[in-house]
Amino acid sequence: MPYVNIKITREGATPAQKAELIKGVTDLLVRVLDKNPATTFVVIDEVAMEDWGVGGLPVEAYRTSLKSSS
Template identity: 55%
Template sequence: MPYVNIRITKDGATAEQKEQVIRGVTHLLRDIMGKNPATTVVVIDEVDTDNWGIGGETVTQRRKQGK
């Protein structure tokens, strides 16, 4: 009964990509650790680039600088 939280920047991930990630992570935990897929929960959070920082800068700032 794992709980998985995936946080990514909001960059137009499609419903299909999210379905594939959810299916993939669920199968991975079943195959490697024997976890029951029926009770595996996966929640994806899509975060605005103004609200995501790495290296002391927001992703918005980094993209403006071509990083």
């Protein structure tokens, strides 16, 4: 009974995009690990950008630093 938790920043992923993620992850587990899709759980958590950090920075500052370094 696989359980997959996807965390993304809350930036407007559409219901169609979320459905595609759920289907894609489920299909991958079926193909690679021969898991039963009926018992495969996929949960998408949306996290506010100010609650997520990368490399010691809030996500927004991290993204800004990437843009300024290119």
